[in-house]
Amino acid sequence: MKPLVKLHSRTVVLPFENIDTDRIVPARFLTTTERSGLGRALFHDWRYREDGSENPDFALNRPEAKGAGILVAGRNFGCGSSREHAPWALADYGIRAVLSSEIADIFRSNALKNGVLAVVVSEAEHRWLLDHPGIELAVDVAAGTIELPDGGHIRFELDAFARQCLLDGVDQLGFLLRHAEAIAAFEQAREAA
Amino acid sequence: MTTPRTLFEKIWDSHLVAPESASAPAILYIDLQLLHEVTSPQAFDELRARGLTVRRPDRVVATLDHSTPTLPPDADGRRPYASVEAEQQVATLERNAREFGLELHGWGSAHRGIVHVIGPELGVTQPGMTIVCGDSHTSTHGAFGALAFGIGTTEVGHVLATQCLLQRKPRTLAIHVEGELRPGVGAKDLILHVIGRIGVNGGTGHVVEYRGSTIEALSMEERMTVCNMSIEAGARAGLIAPDETTFAWLKGRERAPQGADWDRAVERWRTLRSDDGARYDAEVRIDAAAIEPSITYGTHPGMVAPLAAKVPAAANAQEQRALDYMQLEAGRPLAGTPVDIVFVGSCTNSRLPDLREAASLLRGRRIADGLRMLVVPGSEQVKLDAEREGLHDVFRAAGAEWREPGCSMCLGMNGDIGKPGQLIVSTSNRNFEGRQGPGVRTVLASPLVAAATALAGRIADPRDFAAQEAA
Numbered sequence: 001m002k003p004l005v006k007l008h009s010r011t012v013v014l015p016f017e018n019i020d021t022d023r024i025v026p027a028r029f030l031t032t033t034e035r036s037g038l039g040r041a042l043f044h045d046w047r048y049r050e051d052g053s054e055n056p057d058f059a060l061n062r063p064e065a066k067g068a069g070i071l072v073a074g075r076n077f078g079c080g081s082s083r084e085h086a087p088w089a090l091a092d093y094g095i096r097a098v099l100s101s102e103i104a105d106i107f108r109s110n111a112l113k114n115g116v117l118a119v120v121v122s123e124a125e126h127r128w129l130l131d132h133p134g135i136e137l138a139v140d141v142a143a144g145t146i147e148l149p150d151g152g153h154i155r156f157e158l159d160a161f162a163r164q165c166l167l168d169g170v171d172q173l174g175f176l177l178r179h180a181e182a183i184a185a186f187e188q189a190r191e192a193a
Numbered sequence: 194m195t196t197p198r199t200l201f202e203k204i205w206d207s208h209l210v211a212p213e214s215a216s217a218p219a220i221l222y223i224d225l226q227l228l229h230e231v232t233s234p235q236a237f238d239e240l241r242a243r244g245l246t247v248r249r250p251d252r253v254v255a256t257l258d259h260s261t262p263t264l265p266p267d268a269d270g271r272r273p274y275a276s277v278e279a280e281q282q283v284a285t286l287e288r289n290a291r292e293f294g295l296e297l298h299g300w301g302s303a304h305r306g307i308v309h310v311i312g313p314e315l316g317v318t319q320p321g322m323t324i325v326c327g328d329s330h331t332s333t334h335g336a337f338g339a340l341a342f343g344i345g346t347t348e349v350g351h352v353l354a355t356q357c358l359l360q361r362k363p364r365t366l367a368i369h370v371e372g373e374l375r376p377g378v379g380a381k382d383l384i385l386h387v388i389g390r391i392g393v394n395g396g397t398g399h400v401v402e403y404r405g406s407t408i409e410a411l412s413m414e415e416r417m418t419v420c421n422m423s424i425e426a427g428a429r430a431g432l433i434a435p436d437e438t439t440f441a442w443l444k445g446r447e448r449a450p451q452g453a454d455w456d457r458a459v460e461r462w463r464t465l466r467s468d469d470g471a472r473y474d475a476e477v478r479i480d481a482a483a484i485e486p487s488i489t490y491g492t493h494p495g496m497v498a499p500l501a502a503k504v505p506a507a508a509n510a511q512e513q514r515a516l517d518y519m520q521l522e523a524g525r526p527l528a529g530t531p532v533d534i535v536f537v538g539s540c541t542n543s544r545l546p547d548l549r550e551a552a553s554l555l556r557g558r559r560i561a562d563g564l565r566m567l568v569v570p571g572s573e574q575v576k577l578d579a580e581r582e583g584l585h586d587v588f589r590a591a592g593a594e595w596r597e598p599g600c601s602m603c604l605g606m607n608g609d610i611g612k613p614g615q616l617i618v619s620t621s622n623r624n625f626e627g628r629q630g631p632g633v634r635t636v637l638a639s640p641l642v643a644a645a646t647a648l649a650g651r652i653a654d655p656r657d658f659a660a661q662e663a664a
């Protein structure tokens with residue numbers, strides 16, 4: 001996974017609450033056996049009209065949103081299924097951070113394992129970010145801060161372990177594999193009981 | 194004296210390889226991983242890329258359910274897959290299971306079916322276990338007093354390689370339901386009511402334990418329906434303490450402990466109850482008598498109302514957007530809304546008692562002209578059992594389609610979808626925009642409401658049909 005240390009980018013705003021994983025990647029795109037290439041499926045049924053052309057009214061399709069790497073989404077983003085295709089699609093499209101006032105558990109866990117920072121900000125900060133689409137933010141993963149255009153800061157909480165994985169660009173499997181002895185001991189103790 | 198612990202804490206504590214600390218999450222041992230074709234291919238690729246093997250093939254059970262066609266093979270034995278990719282995805286799991294030596298209930302297995310139907314059916318789902326699957330409805334297995342939750346594909350790889358997961362300890366939420374359910378009100382109505390009450394994010398960060406006399410009186414299939422939809426309230430897991438109902442249901446299942454092992458297991462399982470005085474992080478109390486047959490009217494499962502109610506007014510712009518999508522007008526009755534398709538199936542409601550319930554209303558009647566009804570049993574075993582009772586004949590005689598087992602129209606990955614604008618009354622778990630096909634509108638309901646609706650061609654109350662029968 002790509003390390004995420006600092007991110008300077010504009011925001012794109014999807015103010016809707018409860019944006020579910022079927023919205024993020026519709027199920028018909030889940031037949032892939034790859035991790036890559038899902039960017040085209042991201043928000044597919046919002047992004048494209050029935051004839052396959054881009055829907056110019058959708059936030060991500062507006063000229064000013066091109067290249068935006070931070071998604072500010074309405075409350076309870078990523079609810080629904082456990083499909084990791086959701087963060088794969090976001091990362092493939094170029095979104096490296098999702099900010100909301102509440103983020104669904106499985107989505108958040110999946111995002112952080114794929115170099116996509118998914119963090120919760122306060123209601124007031126969320127409201128302000130929703131009301132100011134397209135602003136430039138500077139995210140500092142190590143410091144746990146988001147710098148606003150006026151120099152002000154938003155702080156965010158991030159599990160220490162997940163933070164280190166993001167900074168180092170490593171996934172958690174190496175850590176688990178290093179505990180093989182403890183796992184074997186656990187299995188033996190249980191089977192003896 | 195030891196501190197009283199909840200059921201969740203007992204299971205959590207007994208699976209800790211290493212406790213959590215400020216710098217690292219807990220290492221949690223996983224007793225059973227269930228696999229299906231959609232969320233596993235990339236995990237196996239990761240194992241190959243790192244030169245790893247599956248640590249405990251004996252703790253993995255795989256099946257085919259999401260991308261599989263529900264129509265039988267043609268005369269040449271070709272299955273009508275929705276796409277080449279779908280067929281390849283199934284072939285990929287078949288190949289991976291062979292390469293890594295895993296138990297796969299694929300085509301031809303008498304136990305192929307929806308992963309959350311076959312786990313319990315085989316008896317591999319057992320009280321006190323930790324169970325994971327790359328599928329959010331893994332919460333279903335919590336009905337047996339197992340800590341069961343959905344994970345992403347990266348984590349599927351972690352469990353394949355190490356039989357463990359890194360997890361922060363979730364909080365606990367007790368949902369107490371007391372009293373008797375009214376006639377015509379079932380487990381689906383109960384869980385829809387709960388979600389309506391606590392909201393689609395009411396369980397976020399929590400493991401739910403369903404408790405109380407109403408829950409204790411539920412059958413195992415009903416408990417599975419309840420735990421299945423825990424994720425629709427944002428909770429990763431739902432739990433019900435195992436009891437005599439659980440033990441009776443599991444006894445004699447192919448993979449359940451046998452003989453003296455069974456007696457020892459039951460003795461252990463009896464300790465899997467929250468201690469008196471155990472503390473939960475949050476509690477909710479629900480009066481069973483207040484629950485009515487319920488359906489959804491919006492685009493998430495929290496937008497739910499009694500079937501007999503009028504479409505509630507939108508509380509905000511988001512809800513108005515949902516009503517517009519659903520083409521429903523606030524203040525108009527929900528019952529009577531014209532319906533195009535009725536779907537009975539999914540990991541929520543595709544077990545034998547669900548099919549019996551739907552068949553009980555359809556027996557000797559015909560579904561409405563122009564309406565399409567799909568009945569999709571949850572597994573090969575459910576299909577066989579239903580056919581032994583003649584339920585397939587009841588459905589077919591009524592004009593419904595009797596299909597092969599699978600997830601089918603719940604998420605429409607296999608091509609079982611509606612057309613834009615169509616309204617589907619579905620016994621599944623998600624009414625998200627476009628879930629059952631682009632532009633398709635979904636109303637979630639119980640098998641009884643689904644059957645009544647199929648007969649009427651409009652959203653209908655099963656109690657009206659029951660009354661008609663009695664008259």
